[in-house]
Amino acid sequence: MKGYVPTPSDLADRIVGRLFRDQVPVEGDRILYPGSGSCPFGAAVERVCEAHEWPCPEGHAVEMNPRHIRNAKARGLQHVTYHEADFLSLSTQTFGTFDYVVGNPPYAGIEKLSDDEKDRYRAHFSSASGRMDLYFLFFEQGLNLLKAGGLLAFVTPEKWTYVESAAPLRRLLGSVHIEEIEHIREDAFEKRITYPAITTIRKSSPSATEVTLRNGETYTTALPASGASWAAQLRGAAQLDIDTGCVLGDAVVRVSAGVATGRDQIFVINADDVPDTLSQQWLRPTVSGRELGTVDLASPPKRFVCPYSDTGSLYPEDELGSYRNWAESHRASLEARFCVAKNGKVWYSWHETISSAPKSYLKMLLPSPTSGSIGTATSCRVIRFITLYRNEVPISKTYQRI
Ligand SMILES: C[S@@+](CC[C@H](N)C(=O)[O-])C[C@H]1O[C@@H](n2cnc3c(N)ncnc32)[C@H](O)[C@@H]1O
Numbered sequence: 001m002k003g004y005v006p007t008p009s010d011l012a013d014r015i016v017g018r019l020f021r022d023q024v025p026v027e028g029d030r031i032l033y034p035g036s037g038s039c040p041f042g043a044a045v046e047r048v049c050e051a052h053e054w055p056c057p058e059g060h061a062v063e064m065n066p067r068h069i070r071n072a073k074a075r076g077l078q079h080v081t082y083h084e085a086d087f088l089s090l091s092t093q094t095f096g097t098f099d100y101v102v103g104n105p106p107y108a109g110i111e112k113l114s115d116d117e118k119d120r121y122r123a124h125f126s127s128a129s130g131r132m133d134l135y136f137l138f139f140e141q142g143l144n145l146l147k148a149g150g151l152l153a154f155v156t157p158e159k160w161t162y163v164e165s166a167a168p169l170r171r172l173l174g175s176v177h178i179e180e181i182e183h184i185r186e187d188a189f190e191k192r193i194t195y196p197a198i199t200t201i202r203k204s205s206p207s208a209t210e211v212t213l214r215n216g217e218t219y220t221t222a223l224p225a226s227g228a229s230w231a232a233q234l235r236g237a238a239q240l241d242i243d244t245g246c247v248l249g250d251a252v253v254r255v256s257a258g259v260a261t262g263r264d265q266i267f268v269i270n271a272d273d274v275p276d277t278l279s280q281q282w283l284r285p286t287v288s289g290r291e292l293g294t295v296d297l298a299s300p301p302k303r304f305v306c307p308y309s310d311t312g313s314l315y316p317e318d319e320l321g322s323y324r325n326w327a328e329s330h331r332a333s334l335e336a337r338f339c340v341a342k343n344g345k346v347w348y349s350w351h352e353t354i355s356s357a358p359k360s361y362l363k364m365l366l367p368s369p370t371s372g373s374i375g376t377a378t379s380c381r382v383i384r385f386i387t388l389y390r391n392e393v394p395i396s397k398t399y400q401r402i
Contacts, residue, residue: 004065006037007104007155011188012044015198018180019102019153020048029057031100032145033080034087034138036061039072041102042080049079057100062087088121088141098145101152105138126172130165139169139201143176146203151179158183158197161234167227174225177202181234182212209233260345261337266330267305274303275326282306282323307348314349323348 007015025031033041039061049056059080063069069082110118110131121128127136135156142152160166161181180200188196208220211234221233259267268286286304307315307323317324327334327348334340334347 004037004068005104005107005189007040008188008190009040009044011155011184012040013047015102015153015155016041016044016048018182018198018200019100019151020054023151024052025049025054025057025099027055029055029099030096031057031059031079031102032098032142033059033061034101034103034142035105036063036072036082036103037065037068039063039075039077039080039082041104042072042077043075045102046077046079060095060098062090088124088137090141090145092145095145097147097150099147099150101142101146101150102154103138103142104155105135105142107157108134127166127169129168131163132165133160136160136166136169139199140172143172143201143203148203150203152201152203153198155184155188155196155198158195158234161197162229162231164229167229170223170230171225171227173201174206174223174227177204177207178209178223179207180210180212183214183234185214258350260339260349260351261334261347262339263330263334263337266334268302269305271301271303277322278305278326279322281321282326308350314346320348 031045033039036042042059042061045059046056048054056079059077060083061069061072061080062083062085063072064084064086066084069084072080072082110133113121113134118128121132121137125137125140127140129136135154139152139154139156139160142154146152158181160169178199179202180198182198182200184196184198186195206223206225209223210218211221212218223230223233258264274283282305283303284306285300286302287300305323305326307320307327309315315323320327331347337347339345340347
């Protein structure tokens with residue numbers, strides 16, 4: 001079943017507390033738990049209502065996985081009716097509308113959706129766009145089923161507030177009041193969710209949004225209704241200063257472990273130090289992660305000396321021309337490297353056969369991953385990533401999170 005990340009009870013209590021902060025439940029209210037899992041939010045609602053002696057709203061939990069429904073029923077909650085159904089196919093005609101919608105919707109990227117699901121969602125949801133995620137659609141459907149004046153609270157990754165594919169969702173939400181976006185601790189979930197945030201939305205006219213940052217700082221802001229990224233408003237920072245939450249693969253064309261011998265200091269040279277005898281054919285513009293934001297990306301100061309063709313094949317030695325003359329002086333030290341001497345790697349090759357990439361693309365060198373952050377201990381030998389930099393995403397911060 002897609003996107004199962006259970007909500008710890010302390011977090012469910014906190015979100016429910018936020019839901020009822022300015023609007024105490026009254027007799028006859030209805031509450032919806034979409035993608036309810038084992039219904040931690042229902043349990044939190046009962047706890048909070050009992051503690052305050054508030055009437056418990058009439059609860060409806062919608063979940064596709066019968067096992068989760070069985071687990072939820074075992075809780076013995078008094079106010080909840082369970083529906084084994086696809087939340088995204090419910091209609092207000094059959095299901096009615098709700099005073100409250102609360103949950104932790106599924107996180108499932110487009111690659112986890114079947115072609116049939118993608119077609120169906122695109123036909124029904126304006127937020128089903130680009131590299132959509134299921135929780136975008138849960139926001140839209142949650143709003144569909146929310147009464148005018150009602151309140152929705154979801155905990156999700158914060159990524160939707162700035163990624164391009166969520167622009168239609170942000171436009172949609174531009175017509176209602178985003179009351180609050182609270183960035184919560186990274187370790188709020190046992191199964192790690194990247195940059196979680198609680199979003200509270202009232203189905204009423206747009207107004208100012210309260211923002212809480214992870215450092216506890218709070219402020220009020222006006223979010224653009226155009227669908228443009230909310231990053232600057234939510235972080236109070238310039239776009240380039242923020243951590244976007246993108247992974248490296250979102251921003252680059254290709255990631256490589258680089259030269260087999262690891263001797264980047266030989267293959268990466270200052271543009272000014274390139275010998276006249278080395279033809280431009282072998283040179284690729286290159287920037288290091290820490291140079292981002294400080295060098296002119298149109299004419300970076302370094303060059304990578306690259307023995308591969310545009311179609312990704314390694315030139316044989318007898319076709320290396322001026323590259324071979326240049327590399328010959330380093331040959332002995334490169335041939336002494338373990339991967340060449342013991343593993344039979346070609347002394348000037350990269351770790352892997354590289355796929356084709358236009359010469360004009362910028363390469364970027366990023367710092368070594370620490371052991372364990374990527375792959376196995378052998379990644380210690382991966383001393384650089386050479387990537388192709390496509391736009392102004394702050395990749396160096398992104399990289400640390402892979
Ligand atoms: C992130 S989990 C959260 C579960 C629960 N709300 C919690 O907080 O512990 C999302 C849940 O949504 C359910 N789900 C996924 N797609 C669904 C859909 N289209 N309709 C109903 N439930 C769905 C999954 O089975 C999963 O239980």
